[in-house]
Amino acid sequence: MVTRVHEHVGSIDCPNPDCKKDTPVKKTGTGKLSIKCRWCEFENYATPGTPHFKNIMSRLRPAPAGSVDPDDGALPKPTPTPTPTPTPAPLVTRKYAHER
Numbered sequence: 607m608v609t610r611v612h613e614h615v616g617s618i619d620c621p622n623p624d625c626k627k628d629t630p631v632k633k634t635g636t637g638k639l640s641i642k643c644r645w646c647e648f649e650n651y652a653t654p655g656t657p658h659f660k661n662i663m664s665r666l667r668p669a670p671a672g673s674v675d676p677d678d679g680a681l682p683k684p685t686p687t688p689t690p691t692p693t694p695a696p697l698v699t700r701k702y703a704h705e706r
């Protein structure tokens with residue numbers, strides 16, 4: 607089983623000028639920053655040491671301590687619902703159908 611290594615480090619405004627919504631930034635297992643906008647599907651990686659990386663870090667709003675990855679826990683998980691007992695379909699009364 608692969609352990610999830612992405613660490614939520616904060617958020618930036620989406621680099622897509624048509625979007626600019628709050629986009630979570632994660633650090634991957636290799637130290638790269640992973641930006642994935644859930645609104646416009648913008649996706650980008652930044653390698654440490656590159657100007658792009660520094661640019662993102664300068665715009666990063668650090669996640670508050672103890673915050674959880676929005677994809678991993680902030681949203682309520684759907685609680686598994688027990689399989690509903692199938693209710694018998696109501697009988698269709700066709701008693702008077704022939705009288706129409």
Ligand SMILES: [Zn+2]
Nearest residue numbers: 620625643646
């Ligand atoms: Zn976006």
